[in-house]
Amino acid sequence: MDLFGVLPFLLVSCITFLLILILKRDATKGKLPPGPTPLPLLGNLLQLNIRDIVKSFKKLHEWYGPVFTVYMGSRPIVVLCGYQVIKEALVDNAETFGGRGRIQALDETFSKYGMVETNGERWRQLRRFSLITLKNFGMGKRSIEERIQEEAQFLVQVLRKTEGHPFDPTTHLRHAISNVICSIVFGNRFEYEDKDFIFLLDTMKKVTSALLSTWVQICNFFPSLMRILPGPQQKLPRYVNMLTNFISQRVKMHQESFDPNCPRDFIDCFLAKMEQEKTNPASEFIHENLVATVLSLFIAGTDTTSNTIIQGLLVLLRYPEMEANMQEEIERVIGRNRSPSYEDRIQMPYTEAFINEIHRFLDLSAVAPPRLVTQEAHFRGFTIPKGTTVIPLLSSIMKSSQYYETPRKFNPGHFLNENGALKKVDAFLPFSAGKRACPGESLARMEIFVFLTTLLQNFHLKTLEQREEIDIAPEVESNGYAPRRYQLCVVPR
Template sequence: MDPLGVAPAFLVSCIIFLLLLIWRRNTNKGNLPPGPTPLPLLGNFLQMDVRNIIASFRRLQEHYGPVFTVYMGSRPVVVLCGYEAIKEALVDNAEAFTGRGPLPMLDETIREYGVVFTNGERWRQLRRFSLTTLRNFGMGKRSIEERIQEEAQFLVEAIRKTDGNLFDPTFYLSHAVSNVICSVVFGNRFEYDDKDFIRLLGLINKLFQLTFSSWAQLLNFFPSLKWLLPGAHHQFSVCIAALKSFVSQRIQMHRQSFDPNCPRDFIDCFLAKMEQERGNPTSEFCDETMIATVLNMFFAGTETVSSTSRYGLLVLLRYPEIEAKIQEEIDQVIGRNRSPCMEDRSRMPYTDAVIHEIQRFGDIVPLGLPHLAMETTQFRGFTIPKGTTILALLTTALNDPQHFETPRRFNPGHFLDENGAFKKNEAFLPFSTGKRICLGEGLARMELFLFLTTLLQNFSLKSLQDRKEINLFPQMQNGLKLPKPYYLRMVPR
């Protein structure tokens, strides 16, 4: 026997043995929920479709029930399905599961400094400040509602220029929604044809697509690939660098005209907070957290709201009787001579129900951002170890047959009682739930209501396509559900 041939074979055997020991140690932590048997190193990768991770999870739900475990490489991930399981974890056990789970695609500066992706005291301070600023302060002399109302009128004027011709609503809606964020954060809006604005929107859209790409799903299984192989993550870093540069320039412009006694927008409020805590060594308010938080707001509040609005118009094209009932309610409550306001919503139950159903049925982001177990927790008879990633499959709540009578059909009645009054539905979770519920929920609700009512106050929707042939089911693009591209006409009423 050749001794030179034995040594390499023995070394390989030892390495494999050590890897298997490490694998067994990592895959035997606690009494985790059931799930498919993972392979060493690969985990359940071969049983998942990274091009449609949602469909893969739904198949596993049918086999293993509402709570199951999958292995993304060597990392266990607990998946929650259905309203009851999601509520029990994220609300009833909020403190245990309040952490933000890993997102390998993210740039380190965004992951470590922004309000959305951080944990611990930094997250608490930034979230408390952001919520207070957005909800209560009203951004100086002009409230957020006034900024949305103003942008809604700019949107109407832009659509009037189409002269009743066919157009794709994507451009107009994305610009309007992004301008609201710009007004709130930067204190000013942009013209729709502004080159800097168009470039900003292009970068945000690119980031959104990359975050939910097949490559991003692959990195969830094998994070080390980020450093070993070429791929979309390199484009992600380039986009982030460009956006950080854009925001940094705006912050510098604010510093030159900053008056701590009269903050104009979110950046001014952040600068004032930095000034206030200048002598506090534990303060989390610095340039890095400001830039990352601003980018979080753009990322979370642009594509989702504009895509939901675009889907809403498609629904109304398909169901002209719904459009007519909303316009009847607008005429009765608001009339034609003033702009809609948020006070009107409580007197417009049908419109409110339709908007909720648009969000439910559209289901734009079916999988919430990952949570993290901050401590070892007993959950439904299982043991979830500290550090375990938790995924809430929000689509399973929005389509839960125990809470929605016809989950596969568009039905505003899901949010109306027998008297036609608006009724809440506890399984309505498009913004997730618990302590990590979407920071911009209130802003998004205002935008959806004010944009839709303002458009229908001024226009009627027309399509060259037979309305019965309009397909409402969104197209799945990796982890996103997006309305299919379409054209429409808006005719002045």
């Protein structure tokens, strides 16, 4: 067959293939919620701005309602918007919407082990163990709160050395928050100049930067293709491997001095559980799960918490009256002669409202990690097949005028009643909800409160800019937001 005979054959084959894809898609489309018409192979790639997925989803929310479908390549994704819809799915139907959807960019370390991307019994056991261990943390002689308080004082000492000169608080806060995790997991903190500590933080930063890159977002559309194409996504497995090797070395050091009767930290508690279940061939308490769980604690617990505090300090630079309100509460409840305690928040409604408003305004988890439908779901008049990935758009709650009077403005009054007492707002889900809600929520809340109040107990915040010109609006990342970079001056009180 000559070239002119082959071309029509290839053309007919391609058209047939595309028609099969379209017919196959249309055969199931009636079961799923509505959404933009996808193209064969590409899905809705051309209708979404992968540099600002949140904005794209919000537009589709306006067009198709609170439940809609987008296609990432040939894969349907159901997006949930609004408090009532997200609560109905994640809380009222927690078991059905309780699986973890695949995060395509993550490698086997996460997809097979730990509690980030696993499902079933492995996830249940590891999550339960982590929650109980963090909640009942009595390892050694110090509680989690004491470790946070200690690190907050180290941070104060470092900031005093700035002597009122401007600096970017990002590095200092990442060091401090990571050191809290180090103390909990490894049993000791690091000096900020320690080369192992710097290596750990630099590598974690490379992992999070890669996960937020445009190339990695494209992995969600074409996972098989992106595994062979060059780009930042190719570096991610190498960075993760560097971190797992670092953690494995620390585990080995723990094993050499391990005393099951005196656990010093999270790793020791896990090793004790491994020893307890060593005769169980189906035990989930194995080395690989230990390393992956520790790694997830670091990645999930460093940037999100430090970014929340960084955003809070920026807001205080812009609005010194809010700083004055918080410092008045600190003076009245805590004074200057002891470290702030998490229990103090009960008597400090304005400070608590301010922290809640940081979460709402910054909207760090605008697009929550994907869920997986564990069984066929009949939801809001639609049928969502088992195994479908579901994405809760938390930003549709946090920036909703239905629940917040001034959703685009920073306003602690959103969480205060007319008497100045803390007000509970149901539509406030910064850590998501249901079975897959962030397991580190309690730790993060404690860190943010203790660090912020300790800093304001010791310093006044200053800026070289005109306060009216400070832009506190978060910067857009591909699937969420991050605080702007800025220069801060601290003056001892």
